[in-house]
Amino acid sequence: DMDFSKHRRDDVMKIMETMYGAEKLASIANYGKWKPRGVITDVGRVLGFEFTDLKRITKYIDNKVEEWDELPSEVVEFLDRNKMLKNRARRLMGTVNYKGIHASGIVITPSDMGEWIPIAFTTDRTSEAKPKVRVSEWDMYALEDLNLLKFDRLGLTTLDVIQQTIELVNKNHGKDTIGDLDKICLDDLENKHIYDMLRNQELQGLFQVEKSQGMARLIRDMKPVCFNDIALIISLFRTAVLKAGMHTEYVNRRRLAESGKADKIKFIHPLLKEMPFETHGVLIFQEQVMAIGHIMGGLTLKESDNFRKA
Secondary structure, eight states: EEEGGGGGGHHHHHHHHHOOGGGGEEEEEEEEEEOOOHHHHHHHHTOOOHHHHHHHHHHSSHHHHHHHHGOOOHHHHHHHHHHHHHHHHHHHHTEEEEEEEEEEHHHHOOOOGGGGGGGEEEEOOOTOOOEEEEEEEOOHHHHHHHTEEEEEEEEHHHHHHHHHHHHHHHHHOOSSSOOOOOHHHHHHOOHHHHHHHHHHOOTTOOOOTTTTTTHHHHHHOOOOSHHHHHHHHEEEEEEEHHHHHHHOOOOOOOOHHHTTTTOOOOOOSSGGGSSSOOOOOOOOSHHHHIIIIIIOOOOOOOHHHHHOOO
């Protein structure tokens, strides 16, 4: 996937059509499935239940609940008193209840799309122009099983802000005052003032960071000094990593290394010291999981990638 200005996603699509041919490109369908909260509400309304009663009972169901046996006791008791609602809602659980368009995904085929997958034409409401677009009838998981190429053109508001800032600076202070943005970004990766700002918690307007107190705390604990530290912070601040406490483990090990006590860092296996990227024995990057499969398990790189997905 790649990030683009949110207002230029349509331009990106036109460039891709020039590069690959419009007949080889299509947006990707996605399919939503009934979850407990939605299916109980909608089936209940069809059966004539008062919406206020349904809302009162479904408020006990967390949006993350996806399985019937995860329902709280208040909901179970309500359904036991209303057998028809229970039976019909349960039968619909997990079935498809809507079809949409993936917000950013594009599938690319070697030849005309129709030779590979079924397609449809619909209005792309994620685009400002609302054009008629080709859409694969299969979702991204089915396309992956066919080994077709999926490309995500992500719209990033931060890039719009940067572009508008450059235009305003150049307008008010002379043309090309800022210069080549790509060169500036690459030249300034190790600019100490950047990391001073991060350590001082000057995070307003910073992509992926400014609205997250948890990310701010991690930056405070990490005390970043280089670009690689930013990559580590972004990778550590993921749900599974946070739940496992790996971010805390990494920070503790990092502090040992920085205080000259690297010998006190314990590795569950000596080969972990040979892992790509220096993360003090904590698995942070997907490439490290693949390396374990390859180095320790003797898997091929392809097998290691499948191991990572599992």
